[in-house]
Amino acid sequence: MSNNNHDELANQFHSDMLNIYKEAKKINYTPTAFLQMLTKQNGLIVAKKLINSNQPSTGFSVLWDKKRLDLTVEALVLKVEYSTLFSKEERQTAKERLMQYGYKNVRMNEDEELITAGKIKLPKLVFSSRAREYNFYSEEKKDSIVYEYLFNSMSHRGLDENVLMIPVEVRTGHESMNILHFIGLRDIHKGIFKDYSIEQAIKRLEHQEQDFSIVTQSLYRLNKEINGTLNDILNSDIDSEKAEDDSYYKDGAVNFYYGKRYERNPENRKKAIEIHGLNCFACGFNFEEIYGERGKGFIEVHHVSLLSTLVEETIINPEKDLVPVCSNCHRMIHRKKDNVLTIDELKEILNNKRNKLPSF
Ligand SMILES: [Zn+2]
Ligand SMILES: [Zn+2]
Numbered sequence: 001m002s003n004n005n006h007d008e009l010a011n012q013f014h015s016d017m018l019n020i021y022k023e024a025k026k027i028n029y030t031p032t033a034f035l036q037m038l039t040k041q042n043g044l045i046v047a048k049k050l051i052n053s054n055q056p057s058t059g060f061s062v063l064w065d066k067k068r069l070d071l072t073v074e075a076l077v078l079k080v081e082y083s084t085l086f087s088k089e090e091r092q093t094a095k096e097r098l099m100q101y102g103y104k105n106v107r108m109n110e111d112e113e114l115i116t117a118g119k120i121k122l123p124k125l126v127f128s129s130r131a132r133e134y135n136f137y138s139e140e141k142k143d144s145i146v147y148e149y150l151f152n153s154m155s156h157r158g159l160d161e162n163v164l165m166i167p168v169e170v171r172t173g174h175e176s177m178n179i180l181h182f183i184g185l186r187d188i189h190k191g192i193f194k195d196y197s198i199e200q201a202i203k204r205l206e207h208q209e210q211d212f213s214i215v216t217q218s219l220y221r222l223n224k225e226i227n228g229t230l231n232d233i234l235n236s237d238i239d240s241e242k243a244e245d246d247s248y249y250k251d252g253a254v255n256f257y258y259g260k261r262y263e264r265n266p267e268n269r270k271k272a273i274e275i276h277g278l279n280c281f282a283c284g285f286n287f288e289e290i291y292g293e294r295g296k297g298f299i300e301v302h303h304v305s306l307l308s309t310l311v312e313e314t315i316i317n318p319e320k321d322l323v324p325v326c327s328n329c330h331r332m333i334h335r336k337k338d339n340v341l342t343i344d345e346l347k348e349i350l351n352n353k354r355n356k357l358p359s360f
Pocket of ligand 2: 334
């Protein structure tokens with residue numbers, strides 16, 4: 001690269017550095033010292049100083065706090081267009097710092113990422129020899145403890161109470177603590193995977209010099225379980241949606257079904273609305289109130305009675321058999337095809353939830 005080009009690029013970089021100041025001000029952070037540095041020295045020199053210092057700058061911490069690591073000098077340095085301005089080591093340092101603080105948008109290829117992941121050393125495991133609690137609890141409980149501790153920073157007491165279900169009056173946190181200590185996890189490990197996905201955490205653990213396999217195995221089990229559970233839920237939801245079509249039951253596997261076709265019949269809908277109005281019977285929702293003109297006159301209609309035959313047309317009594325419900329409530333009512341809820345059952349769920357919310 002000719003000197004000319006280099007100077008041009010450095011100038012562009014300098015104005016991008018000034019831009020950081022402007023953007024930071026927009027989020028109520030005024031990095032005065034940073035601006036002062038830029039008035040005395042070229043942005044490139046300032047950036048190199050900041051990168052090569054052992055500690056992240058104050059500005060870096062503030063931006064991390066504001067979840068705006070994209071505005072850091074480190075992130076600017078890593079922009080592809082500026083790659084020629086910095087040495088490989090400088091770029092690597094910037095990457096490592098960003099990754100260490102959980103910034104995910106660092107552009108790297110897979111190899112680089114793995115190297116970096118391995119370079120950021122996780123705190124060493126320090127094993128205790130007390131195995132009593134570890135041997136006592138199920139694998140499932142222990143996996144949850146590992147997860148809540150590393151990803152959600154749950155305290156020992158919180159773990160005793162919420163994972164091990166030890167009553168508040170007697171929980172001390174010691175049960176969970178002894179499990180964690182036995183596998184080497186100490187206070188310093190708490191929350192190290194905040195904002196990580198399980199896959200990302202596994203990747204990091206597998207590239208450590210120290211053997212983290214006890215922890216990794218827990219995460220593998222959890223990952224499998226989460227994926228499995230989610231798949232089951234999705235399949236069951238799709239099946240329930242299908243079950244709302246009359247044709248689903250044509251094999252005669254069930255004796256009773258709910259008459260979706262009656263719910264969809266415009267005449268029935270009209271009569272039900274005339275009788276019952278446009279508010280959801282379960283939660284009171286009114287579409288026009290929330291969606292204005294777009295929601296005017298809209299409500300779904302739910303058929304509350306079981307039907308015993310698919311073939312014969314049943315005469316519907318719109319007053320007794322049909323009720324207006326909002327789309328959310330309607331979906332929840334039908335979500336489990338073998339357990340279609342009554343309006344009262346759904347209301348009870350809603351009430352229980354509401355009672356738990358703080359009152360206003
Ligand atoms: Zn509703
Ligand atoms: Zn329905």
